[in-house]
Amino acid sequence: MGTTSKALSLLELFSRATPEIGLSEIARRAGINKATAHRLLGELAAHGFVEQVGPARSYRLGPAFLRLAALREASVPMRDAVRGVLRSLSDVTGETAHMSVLHGSVLDTIAYSYASAHGTQVRMEDAEKLLLHATSSGLAVLAWSAPDFVERVLAGPLVKRTPDTLTDPGEIRARLAPIRARGFAVSVGGFEADVHSHAVPIFDSASAPMGALAVAAPSARMCPDLAALIQGELLEKGARLTRLLGGFAPASFPAPQAA
Amino acid sequence: MGTTSKALSLLELFSRATPEIGLSEIARRAGINKATAHRLLGELAAHGFVEQVGPARSYRLGPAFLRLAALREASVPMRDAVRGVLRSLSDVTGETAHMSVLHGSVLDTIAYSYASAHGTQVRMEDAEKLLLHATSSGLAVLAWSAPDFVERVLAGPLVKRTPDTLTDPGEIRARLAPIRARGFAVSVGGFEADVHSHAVPIFDSASAPMGALAVAAPSARMCPDLAALIQGELLEKGARLTRLLGGFAPASFPAPQAA
DNA sequence: CCGGGCGGTTCATTATTTGAACCAAAGGTT
């Protein structure tokens, strides 16, 4: 791994749960020397990627991301399209909708939308990184991924997040064909207990799955009617989002109008 | 300069005008070897900071900024506050409002808002980086900056962007005291010809100027009434924004209610 | 069919990164 990668990986340490971290803690979590961490953070800070704050001189993500995210949006409008789709999904289904994009072998949640209807909602604040084998979003992505990528994921350690998490490679592999046939994936309590979620893949311009659109509901509220509603909405909105982002569903993807 | 800084500075090459750049072009503009650029871009790409696109394999800013900008917003809510203030500023004044933050010795424009009123508007798309000596925003920041920082800026090369750009260190120095007394800075055609702009500084939690809030109007439309309106609005909205961002105006800052 | 541009790769040379040991300062505990 290059020096630059080490520096960039320091940025991965920040999360909603830990938005500010001290020097020693960063070095410890990243598994690098304190002096090295200090120098790398200095370089990141010079470019506005991190900044120091407070009397403890803790580090947090810097202001450069405002500018760069705006620039990214200018060249690849995505946020607005995603937001609109999520809003309408959560409105219609009355449940939490979220979108995540593939990053290495995990899914990063980039946006979510809560419904105003119910008191209980599946919350997404603490689910920034989704595991491919443990979520409906992950299964949706795997189902349309290249076989060697799937095998690499299934070969790696499959963390058992909950008692219901699928960790048997064979079982997961067997689930992918039905997902491909129906166009969406389902997970019941695989990531968080008592959460029933549906997901459809979103494709890029090369027809490769680049992420997933999902609706998560409390298991207690799931029923055939709600499931049918969510599935129909996801297939329709997923197809629309893929188009909005300039992507194409592969020819093998089931036609959305097939009810 | 460290290796990491070189990699990060590649990100500065992207702009609204050039959102996608090829490998050779990147190496040329950054003044580094093609092989080096290739390796650095590879590391950036592995973390989602850039991505390759199209048959030409050009590079553009990557999707990681969506996630990181969202995280930055979660720890330092800024964008929403800025947006709201800008919107109301451009509505009330009928002119273009913009916000920029200090980054080294330039100002990065992070957001702007156009008014719906006039056909002619000062456009901000091509003004991502503002020079401190040539803009009202820059003068507003300089007026409340530490003397050694001011001297360092005035010592450096002062680019003459237009015939009206101030480039005499002595003259600029002399302008800062009146700015401090009134609370806002003015620039007439110093950055773009025929643009008349006003700006107030925005302060951070240490009462240091972290950026500026500005209103830019075509010179032809400027008159005493409009100037008075803009000045009053800027002082009020600037004070509010400083507070919204968790900052504090220094004791020396003129009270906004002093009409 | 020939340049000349492109993206990407190789490998010996070189300069940069690295980390143990070291500060001074700031709590916590006895």
Next chain:
DNA sequence: AACCTTTGGTTCAAATAATGAACCGCCCGG
């Protein structure tokens, strides 16, 4: 108040990683 631990930050010789000229194969226009 003496002590221990941990904090952010610094130093410098040793070791590792970055570097760039030359090199592909490719595609496009002449």
